Amino acid sequence: MKRLQLQRWSSTVLSPRARTGYCLHQQLYSSRLRYQSTASPVQAESAPHDGVDMFDDPKMMSQVRRVHRRKSNLAYPSPPVEAATKSAKLAALHARLYLPSRLPLQTLARTLVDATADANADFNNESLATLGHDLLTYYTTEHLLCNYPRLPLTVIFAAMYAYAGPKTLAAMAKEWGVELAALPGGEVDPGFLQFQRVDPGTDVDANSDLQSARPYAAQKNWRKTVTSKIFYDDEFGDQIKGAVTTGAGSGVTAELASATFVRAVMGAIYLHAGRPAAKRFFEQHFLSRHLNISELFNFSQPARDLARLCARENFEPPVAKIVSETGRKSRHPVFVVGIFSGQDKLGEGAGASLLEARERAALAALKGWYLYSPLNARVPSSMEEEGAAPWKPVYVDLGEVIV
Template identity: 70%
Template sequence: MKRLQLQRWSGSVLSAQARTGGRLQQRLYTAIRHQSTASPAAPAGHDQLIREQPQAPSIRPSRPSQSRYNLPSPPVEAARESAKLASLHARLYLPSRLPLETLARSLVDASADPDPNFNNESLATLGHDLLTQYTSEYLVCTYPRLPLTVVFAAMYAYVGPKTLAAMAKEWGVESVAAPGGEVDPGYLQFRRLPPGAEVNPELITGTERPHEEETHWRKSVTSRVVYDNEYGDPVKAGVPPSELPEREAKNNNLGVSHEQASSTFVHALMGAVYLHAGRPAAKRFFEQHFLSRHLNISDLFNFSSPARDLARLCARENFDAPVARIISETGRKSRSPVFVVGIYSGADKLGEGAGASLLEARFRACVASLKGWYLYSPLNVRVPSSMEEEGAAPWKPVHVDLGEVII
């Protein structure tokens, strides 16, 4: 038998390896990395084999001396190799101009990677402002007579942290147990808050309201607009600037909750869409994923004295004083009577309600009358941000109401 000529065959293997740029070495390095993460104790030979590999180019320009194992979050180059990231991009129908690298960055919380060049803190700040602007202008222009307490509740229902966390879960976003450079970039990266720990308990010293220690002062609705956040909740005040470095160094490893990390990711994704695809794509993303969620605003009202509120409202609008009249009744002397009461202002019926007693029917009729007034919505509603579109029609001022009845 003739001997096989292995010299030419081995040379072709070496030349193919050279043409692929060391792809075999990269696959070997990846396989060793997965084995080391799968077992708690890797053989000592693996570390020696890794050290013998040729030094690869730096994964992150800002930290060239660190290996992929020591990185706090996945490297930028790993975004193109993640199937979970590509499926999330397609599942949310994101614009093609939004790269996978930015989508991967929006999944990295500041608690996992403190470097502002690789976490989503800056994107989340922009996305938070966009979501609050679009939601507030939609509510104010669509329902110009809503009380401010109902506006705060509707804002929380649309873009509150609990709603955003539920949306991230519906989108199929999964979180990791612990962040690291070897983790798939399609997971939500954040440092978990220890069980039973409070969210930065030492960084909270009160609120930004003046004279917060005066408990007998009345907190009006106007003060909630001036001092509180977009949900009507008090804004937490930070520590004094002189004590801030020591407090931050002591509390930088506390972590965040899953709800906070998920809401930050949604904010960052909104900001990323706006930066890469522009305002029309961000507005379309907001309408498809936020305004499409049904919210029954009539369930957000809570009246304690609807008869008094309705009387003051009629007096302010120069209407006739409201009068309750029985429209129909049945079974007055039975065990289950039903009364239907209507509220009339002159010859106009403002609302009606049914109940097991006259007082209950009158109460519900007054509530229905107030809801009919506050839930007024004009036709062909336009928001101020629609003027940024190309070829927009001339602006027509929206309806501005006097506001709710302040008692």
């Protein structure tokens, strides 16, 4: 009550100039006391002499404001929201990635705050990263399945990891010029990626109680089957480890924090600019990266797999024939062998021996079958565009040959 009466008195009796000085004095009085009690010897020497009020010295006033602002920012686990508009690093990152103008700098600054730096869900990137992770998985999966419908499951998992795996996302964050903060805090520039690092000597690859996480899969011993990878593994075909502890106090690796940041950027674009902008960002930054899928295959017995494939598709049994050879009795012979199914040549390979050339020809035939890609393939997300043509079902293959 006395404070309210004092405010009314100051607003009615004092002049505008005196009222401004009075309000400033009330705001900085506590800072003044803290400054005088915690001043270093250098600051004490520069303090005003007796009889001179610090509020009459503009330099001292600005120094008090800086001290007060620094002390208030130290109370926050992450930079305040209003600091995003004053960060040159953040504005440069926004322009470098050519992000939509509807994506504010405040949201971009939030994508750089990991959950281990700030446990408050309103200021970290955990929710944005969850949305971005689902979008990246969806767009990558539909691209692979619609453009390469015959790929084996293991190759799809490898391609998924190559496009949207944590190592790829961490490399992208580094290519974008994102720098890592040594420690998170309210005084850090919002343009730095902030996260709590793991303690030295921590085993980050240790599984935490897989038996309790998935007891049914462990009891049935389905870890060796292809079906178990679909139902019980992550989107990359890897074993799902135990629950990961997140929040302030725990730590993550720089790779995981960078990957979470890239996913959060994807989710932020989707929320602020919509689906077309998010898909355009995915095509520009993810699908534009060259991936040679033919190098992801690893057949142990290609001749046997090719024979099983021809039997399933009702083709004539594959037969290996010599197409050409040179230097059979020299130190470096070269044999060119073709795999034929009736009158059709399925593949061709060259090697220093007939067996090596036959294996390479069978491998080329298998890759020619599994790398089939239909012309003008459409993905399901293309129906979200305005004025999209009627949907036509995509080609669905029988699947890989299980041996």
